[in-house]
Amino acid sequence: MICVIHTEGDSAEWTFPADPTAVRTARTVVRSQLRTWGLDPLCDVTALLVSELVTNALRHATGPIGVRLVRPSEPLGALLVEVSDPLPNPPLERVAHPEDEGGRGLQLVASSSRRWGTRPGETGKTVWFELGPPY
Template sequence: MVGVSDGAETLASTPGFAEWSFPAEPGAVRTARTLVRDTLREWGMHALTDVTVLLVSELVTNSLRYASGPIGVRMYSRAGPFLLVEVSDPLPEPPRERVAAEDDEGGRGLQLVALASRRWGTRPGNTGKTVWFELALPG
């Protein structure tokens, strides 16, 4: 799958890099939030925890809603003066930003990503897509 390697256990222990793969099941969102929160705590990035957890939660939820295969999450803290986060799934179509009405219960996930991140985008792969975002490192 795009953005997810078979060696996630080994790569997850690389300093400044973490990677996980989740089945497309409802518990994936909670598990992703927990792992992202714990990893950022280990990396000493407390200031980025809340926003990163929120954005990962939104992107994993989108993947869960539209894709049926595994969902991958990667984080790089040594990608420059920012934290790079990627969420991958096997669905090749890129997500579409919607304009949600005031009373809509959904449709704001990509708007949140666009507003809260330094930059964001998508890239296709051989078997799916990756949605990524960057958050500026404090300091």
């Protein structure tokens, strides 16, 4: 089940249950919204990074997962992407060894985005990143 909270104007938000299908659904709705905004060149990288962060939320937190996009307000501004979950602890960036199956999600976010970070929320935390031009 997906709950669309707001998809008008310069932002779009969704809430997903803590279910493995959330990753695929989040990729789909993010791609669709970026196409609606004319930000097609950002679809692949945004969908990849959102799926990494939603996967992390599924692994480490219980409860709903929020995804929010904020469209750039200026022609060459940054797209803001936020993924929230009810776990208050910030994610730990670690160095994955070549034989490790996981542990590269935050490295991927850090290397693919303009900036990224975490902040506490009322009921958990938000991991955010910005993607800038070219688009």
